[in-house]
Each structure stands twice: as structure tokens, then as C-alpha cells.
Amino acid sequence: xxxxxxxxxxxxxRYEFTNADGDRIGIVARREGSFEVxxxxxxxxxxxxxxFRLTTAEADTVAEILGAPRIAERFADLTREVPGxxxxxxxxxxxxxxxxxxxGHTRARTRTGASIVAIVRSEDVIASPTPDEVLRAxxxxxxxxxxxxxxxVRRIIEA
Amino acid sequence: MHTSLAxxxxxxxxxxxxxxxxxxxxxxxxxxxPLYLLAGLALGNGGIAPVPAAGDFVEVGASIGVVLLLLTLxxxxxxxxxxxxxxRHVPSAVLDFVLNATPGLVAGWxxxxxxxxxxxxxxxxxxxxxxxxxxxxSDLRRLGNRETPAILSxxxxxxxxxxxxLPVLVxxxxxxxxxxxxxxxxxxxxxxxxxxxxxxxxxxHVNRWLAHPDDEQLMLxxxxxxxxxxxxxxxxxxxxxxxxxxxxxxxxxxxxxxxRAVLAPLRDLFAAAFFLAIxxxxxxxxxxxxxxxxxxxxxxxxxxxxxxxWYAARRDGxxxxxxxxxxxxxxxxxxxSVVIMSLAGATSPExxxxxxxxxxxxxxxxxxxxxxSGDWLSPQRVRAPRSS
Numbered sequence: 001x002x003x004x005x006x007x008x009x010x011x012x013x014r015y016e017f018t019n020a021d022g023d024r025i026g027i028v029a030r031r032e033g034s035f036e037v038x039x040x041x042x043x044x045x046x047x048x049x050x051x052f053r054l055t056t057a058e059a060d061t062v063a064e065i066l067g068a069p070r071i072a073e074r075f076a077d078l079t080r081e082v083p084g085x086x087x088x089x090x091x092x093x094x095x096x097x098x099x100x101x102x103x104g105h106t107r108a109r110t111r112t113g114a115s116i117v118a119i120v121r122s123e124d125v126i127a128s129p130t131p132d133e134v135l136r137a138x139x140x141x142x143x144x145x146x147x148x149x150x151x152x153v154r155r156i157i158e159a
Numbered sequence: 160m161h162t163s164l165a166x167x168x169x170x171x172x173x174x175x176x177x178x179x180x181x182x183x184x185x186x187x188x189x190x191x192x193p194l195y196l197l198a199g200l201a202l203g204n205g206g207i208a209p210v211p212a213a214g215d216f217v218e219v220g221a222s223i224g225v226v227l228l229l230l231t232l233x234x235x236x237x238x239x240x241x242x243x244x245x246x247r248h249v250p251s252a253v254l255d256f257v258l259n260a261t262p263g264l265v266a267g268w269x270x271x272x273x274x275x276x277x278x279x280x281x282x283x284x285x286x287x288x289x290x291x292x293x294x295x296x297s298d299l300r301r302l303g304n305r306e307t308p309a310i311l312s313x314x315x316x317x318x319x320x321x322x323x324x325l326p327v328l329v330x331x332x333x334x335x336x337x338x339x340x341x342x343x344x345x346x347x348x349x350x351x352x353x354x355x356x357x358x359x360x361x362x363x364h365v366n367r368w369l370a371h372p373d374d375e376q377l378m379l380x381x382x383x384x385x386x387x388x389x390x391x392x393x394x395x396x397x398x399x400x401x402x403x404x405x406x407x408x409x410x411x412x413x414x415x416x417x418x419r420a421v422l423a424p425l426r427d428l429f430a431a432a433f434f435l436a437i438x439x440x441x442x443x444x445x446x447x448x449x450x451x452x453x454x455x456x457x458x459x460x461x462x463x464x465x466x467x468x469w470y471a472a473r474r475d476g477x478x479x480x481x482x483x484x485x486x487x488x489x490x491x492x493x494x495x496s497v498v499i500m501s502l503a504g505a506t507s508p509e510x511x512x513x514x515x516x517x518x519x520x521x522x523x524x525x526x527x528x529x530x531x532s533g534d535w536l537s538p539q540r541v542r543a544p545r546s547s
Contacts, residue, residue, distance in 0.1 A: 006308055009244055011307075026303045044308060047481065048305075
């Protein structure tokens with residue numbers, strides 16, 4: 001997908017792309033942090049039809065909704081290249097024995113061969129977490145490994 | 160401590176009055192500038208309700224207002240945006256200058272103004288009001304339109320050109336000869352370059368000192384520094400306004416962002432004082448004789464700005480409807496025309512009424528035309544209405 005970026009001097013940036021349905025969609029990112037989402041009509045591509053505006057906080061929430069599940073999917077794309085390798089998500093339950101303990105404590109890779117490549121924590125993503133990273137209830141672990149390996153990590157975390 | 164009852168009362172009533180006017184203006188997404196000028200006319204010399212006690216405060220506030228207007232203009236600035244605009248829209252900026260400064264030049268000459276007055280009138284008809292226009296584009300939800308980058312590029316280049324134009328004007332207006340003006344320009348260009356170089360090399364040191372995490376400290380430091388630099392600039396006759404503009408240019412990134420936020424309320428207060436003071440200085444009796452000239456200039460100014468916007472938008476490959484929207488958006492003149500007039504006002508007393516009337520007209524008509532132009536040349540208008 002091509003995203004066109006246009007500088008709006010004094011205002012911010014405008015991003016533009018066409019979606020699969022053929023709608024031309026624009027997002028104006030203003031310097032002070034708010035956003036405006038617009039759509040260009042087919043008969044006059046110069047004039048934007050305003051759809052809605054988002055404050056900084058609203059935009060963060062929308063990004064979170066759109067962003068978190070996508071991360072695991074992107075890893076799934078990556079693993080498709082290597083036969084036998086797959087990606088999965090494991091949610092850390094509040095009752096887990098590992099909640100509040102460093103990631104290294106799970107010894108997940110030593111025991112299953114699968115790697116925890118990212119932790120999604122509310123709106124943050126911790127990419128390639130170190131063994132010192134303390135797990136919290138509700139964290140989503142992005143795991144890459146064999147099918148059995150991923151299930152192994154799930155059993156360890158959910159125990 | 161002695162408190163002046165009359166001062167507090169008059170000032171309070173004025174501010175409440177301005178807030179009512181401002182709210183009404185915003186309600187219809189108008190600029191409050193013409194209303195502030197009208198309030199100044201009504202309250203000032205020969206007006207309907209003179210305010211002797213608050214007058215002094217307004218006069219002092221006005222000079223701080225100019226400094227803050229120019230400081231925030233400089234803060235808006237960003238080299239990346241300027242170079243981007245320069246890459247695409249230099250011909251548009253040249254056309255903008257030639258088409259829009261010429262009517263002021265000719266009118267100034269016809270009115271028999273001295274040279275600094277002619278130059279000031281040319282400047283006043285040249286610069287669009289970036290404040291009014293960017294607010295208007297946001298209110299009309301046109302920021303996403305394809306013609307908007309062309310409009311904003313022209314505004315950025317006009318603002319930058321002020322760094323050269325204002326010192327020339329100030330030197331000539333203070334009775335300097337052409338070579339003093341040249342020196343003034345050289346000092347200004349050297350200071351701009353030095354400011355940019357300094358902000359590039361030592362910007363993080365300056366920024367670190369100015370960018371105190373506490374908002375109150377940030378506001379006091381930036382305001383204090385700006386006033387000192389403005390005073391020094393005035394001392395070497397480069398004008399306080401230009402000095403403040405340079406301080407604004409030096410600050411970049413997150414500091415500039417925060418500075419804009421903490422200074423915005425102060426700027427609004429003192430800028431209001433500035434517009435009031437301009438109204439004070441002009442008596443309504445002088446305004447009427449200036450109307451024919453102002454009307455002629457306004458009519459020309461509308462046409463030349465529409466031509467400028469049309470050309471700039473066409474360079475970006477925009478269709479005629481968008482070109483018209485770009486042209487009409489540029490019509491509004493405001494704060495900078497008034498600042499220019501105030502800098503040269505002493506040399507040509509005839510200038511004040513003309514520019515005040517001109518800004519009153521275009522700061523009101525500009526946003527109106529911009530709004531209406533959304534429907535012009537619209538294919539829906541030509542097509543027969545669909546039955547519902």
C-alpha cells in the first residue's frame with residue numbers, strides 16, 4: 001500500500017492512501033497532536049469531505065485498537081516464509097505464577113525452544129524484551145516457534 | 160500600594176467587552192481583529208466613549224503585543240517547512256509579491272505619501288494574515304484539501320520575507336538614507352543567519368536553559384529574553400518587532416511547541432491591546448475620508464490575491480474550483496498589515512486611517528468570500544436538483 005505524505009507548513013502533515021474499495025482517504029496530523037480524518041470524493045479529488053476529528057487521547061485509543069492485534073499478524077506473515085515456524089499470542093493471566101516476575105524466570109526458551117519476541121502492554125509494545133522485563137497481568141506475549149513450542153509457552157505462562 | 164480604581168474598572172469593562180465581541184466573531188468563524196479595531200475606534204480619540212485611565216495601559220500593552228505577535232510568528236517557523244516551500248513555490252511567492260505590493264505602491268504614490276509611507280502601504284497590501292487564514296482553514300475543515308499546501312507555502316514565505324522587509328522599513332521610517340537601510344538589512348540578514356547558525360550549533364544549550372520543565376519558568380525565561388533582545392534590537396534601530404521575530408526563529412522543536420502553548424494567552428491579551436491602540440490612534444473623523452482609497456485598494460487586493468492563489472494552486476495541479484478556493488483563502492489581511500502600519504506610522508500620518516480601513520474591510524470580507532467560494536464553480540449547482 002502506498003501512503004503519500006504531504007507537508008502542511010505551519011499545520012502538520014497529511015497522509016493519503018487508497019483503500020481496497022477504492023476510497024481515497026486522508027489523515028491530517030496536526031502539530032499539536034490532534035487528527036482529522038477525511039475522504040476525497042471521486043468527482044472532485046481536490047476537495048476533502050471531513051469525516052471526523054480525533055483528539056490526541058482519542059487517536060491513541062484508536063491506534064491501540066487497530067495496532068495491537070496487527071503485531072502478531074505481522075509476525076505471522078514473517079513466519080509463513082519458514083516451514084514449521086509459526087507465531088502465536090499468549091495472554092498473561094492475573095493468576096499466573098509468573099505475574100510480577102522477570103521474563104527470564106519462565107525459562108520459556110530453554111524449556112520449549114520458542115522465543116518471546118515482543119510484549120504488548122496496553123498501548124506500548126516492548127520489542128525483543130530482555131530476560132529482566134517484569135511480566136504484568138494482561139500482557140500479551142508474542143511468541144515465535146514451532147506449534148508445540150508455542151503451546152509449551154502457553155502452558156508455562158498459564159500455570 | 161496605590162490601586163487606580165478607574166484603571167481597573169475601565170480595563171475590566173474593556174476586556175469583558177472584547178470577550179463578548181470575540182465570542183460573537185468566533186461563533187460565525189470570523190476574525191475578532193476587525194471588531195477589536197472598531198472597539199479601539201469607539202473608545203479612542205474622538206470616539207463615543209473615551210477611556211483616559213486605561214489608555215496608558217493599552218499603549219504599553221500595545222508595544223508588548225507587537226513583540227509577542229512577532230515572537231509567536233517566529234516560533235511557528237521551521238526550516239524544513241521553509242525549504243520545502245521554497246522548493247515548490249518560489250514563483251508563486253514572487254507573483255504574490257509583485258501582484259499584491261504593486262497596488263499599495265501605486266496608491267501610496269497617488270496619495271502623495273513620503274517614501275517610507277509608500278513602502279509601508281505596499282507591505283500592508285502584500286501580506287496576507289497567516290493567523291486569520293490558518294484558523295479559517297481549520298474552521299472550514301479545509302486542511303485536508305489539495306490546495307491547502309499551496310496556500311500555507313505562500314504564507315510561510317511571506318512570513319519569512321518579513322525578516323528582510325521589516326528592518327528596511329524601520330530604517331527608512333526612522334529617517335535613514337538608503338545606505339543606512341542597506342546596513343539595516345545587512346544587520347538583519349546577518350542576525351537571521353547567526354540566529355539560524357546559533358540555533359543549529361548551540362540551540363540545545365539555549366534551548367536547555369530556556370526549556371525549563373516548569374511552565375511558569377519557561378514563560379518567564381522566554382518572555383524576559385525576548386523583551387531584552389527586542390530592546391537591544393530597538394537600540395541598534397532594527398526594531399523590537401524584528402528582534403522578537405529572531406528569538407522566535409532561534410527556538411525550535413519541543414521548546415518552541417511548549418513556548419507557543421504557554422505564551423498563547425499572553426499573546427492574545429497583548430495583541431488585543433495592540434489592535435485597540437491602533438483604533439485609539441485613528442479618530443473616526445479621519446476614517447471616512449480614507450474610505451474611497453481603502454475601498455479601491457480592497458477591491459484590487461481581493462482580485463490580486465485570487466490571482467495569486469489561482470496560480471499557486473495550478474502549479475500543484477489543482478482543478479479550477481480548488482484554485483478559486485486557494486485564491487479566496489489568501490484575501491484576508493490582518494495583524495501584519497497593522498504591524499507594518501504601526502512601524503511606519505510616525506512618518507506618514509495619512510497611512511493610519513487608510514490601512515485601518517483596509518484591514519477592517521479585508522479582515523471581514525476575506526473570510527466571507529473564502530466561505531462562499533466553497534460553492535462557486537460547483538458542478539452540483541449546474542446540475543438539475545435531484546427530486547427527493
